[in-house]
Amino acid sequence: MKRIAVLTSGGDAPGMNAALRAVVRYGIYYGMEVYSVHRGYEGLIEGDFERMHRRSVADILHRGGTIIKTARSERFMHKEFREKAFQNLQKLKIDGLIVIGGNGSLTGAKMLSEEFGIPVIGIPGTIDNDLGYTDNTIGFDTAVNTVLDAITKIRDTSSSHERSTVIEVMGRNCGDIALYSGFSGGAEIVLLPEMETSVKEVCDKVKEGIESGKLHSIIVRAEGFPVSSQDLIKALKEETGQDVKLVVLSYLQRGGSPTFRDRVLATECGVLAVELLRDGIFNRAVGEVSGKIVHFDLAKALEAKSTLREELLQGIKVLSM
Ligand code: F6P
Numbered sequence: 001m002k003r004i005a006v007l008t009s010g011g012d013a014p015g016m017n018a019a020l021r022a023v024v025r026y027g028i029y030y031g032m033e034v035y036s037v038h039r040g041y042e043g044l045i046e047g048d049f050e051r052m053h054r055r056s057v058a059d060i061l062h063r064g065g066t067i068i069k070t071a072r073s074e075r076f077m078h079k080e081f082r083e084k085a086f087q088n089l090q091k092l093k094i095d096g097l098i099v100i101g102g103n104g105s106l107t108g109a110k111m112l113s114e115e116f117g118i119p120v121i122g123i124p125g126t127i128d129n130d131l132g133y134t135d136n137t138i139g140f141d142t143a144v145n146t147v148l149d150a151i152t153k154i155r156d157t158s159s160s161h162e163r164s165t166v167i168e169v170m171g172r173n174c175g176d177i178a179l180y181s182g183f184s185g186g187a188e189i190v191l192l193p194e195m196e197t198s199v200k201e202v203c204d205k206v207k208e209g210i211e212s213g214k215l216h217s218i219i220v221r222a223e224g225f226p227v228s229s230q231d232l233i234k235a236l237k238e239e240t241g242q243d244v245k246l247v248v249l250s251y252l253q254r255g256g257s258p259t260f261r262d263r264v265l266a267t268e269c270g271v272l273a274v275e276l277l278r279d280g281i282f283n284r285a286v287g288e289v290s291g292k293i294v295h296f297d298l299a300k301a302l303e304a305k306s307t308l309r310e311e312l313l314q315g316i317k318v319l320s321m
Contacts, residue, residue, distance in 0.1 A: 009040030013139025015262035022270025102126030119282035130174035132304030134287025151185030193224030
């Protein structure tokens with residue numbers, strides 16, 4: 001394995017730079033030439049490569065975002081553009097490609113390997129934590145800590161004004177950001193895409209809280225929950241008579257310096273990805289299971305469903321009574 005390329009794709013996540021740094025520096029350490037691809041699969045289609053050196057990744061370990069840029073490539077969904085990407089990889093004689101991204105991005109890597117025989121390795125980079133084969137994805141811990149910080153601040157003002165707040169968080173179809181931030185932030189209610197909860201249940205819970213002397217309720221709603229934040233607030237205002245505010249955390253959750261956990265996970269995944277390519281082991285997804293950095297067949301890994309820790313939900317119900 002002489003020449004490898006690395007790209008970041010999909011929504012950026014804190015720790016992507018740490019993974020990139022590990023790939024570049026370990027690749028060079030093992031005697032490889034390392035290229036980065038700008039703007040994910042878009043850069044692969046355009047042939048936008050950059051030869052990386054040890055200093056190319058200086059001073060990025062602590063930075064959120066991704067210095068090689070990212071994109072959601074609509075074109076890559078079409079075979080003609082994947083063919084173009086393949087040709088660009090061949091032109092540069094790239095022997096292996098490392099993709100840092102979420103579900104869609106790793107599926108793109110799988111397609112490249114299946115259709116054109118490109119040796120690929122997937123690194124899980126997304127704040128959503130929606131890849132079932134790994135306990136954690138890079139960026140998830142930082143995002144949850146960002147939400148937790150917001151909950152803590154919102155709690156102060158909600159309590160002072162005796163009002164409730166709906167905090168809308170990201171995660172696409174996965175409720176993990178809401179679940180873990182709600183659990184650790186002492187939320188009264190978390191609303192997840194994976195778990196049915198009626199508007200009536202939410203209103204009843206808030207009303208019970210008011211009757212038992214609660215000054216406020218914090219409701220963390222995952223963006224994938226089927227009832228919109230606006231509809232929820234309307235119902236809550238009508239049913240409880242309390243003032244209810246909405247805070248949408250949006251892209252705040254994707255920015256910021258990665259936590260130590262995300263830096264360690266990203267670095268270890270980056271190192272393993274390079275070592276797999278060095279050892280001729282291809283089409284693998286690297287990740288973390290029970291604290292160990294491991295790798296699985298990429299196609300099988302992508303089939304794994306993420307599981308919800310329902311005991312945390314139960315905990316929230318009891319703890320917030
Ligand atoms: O996948 C990461 C994520 O932040 C999701 O939580 C969210 O639904 C989506 O990306 C937003 O995507 P965009 O950057 O295209 O607005």
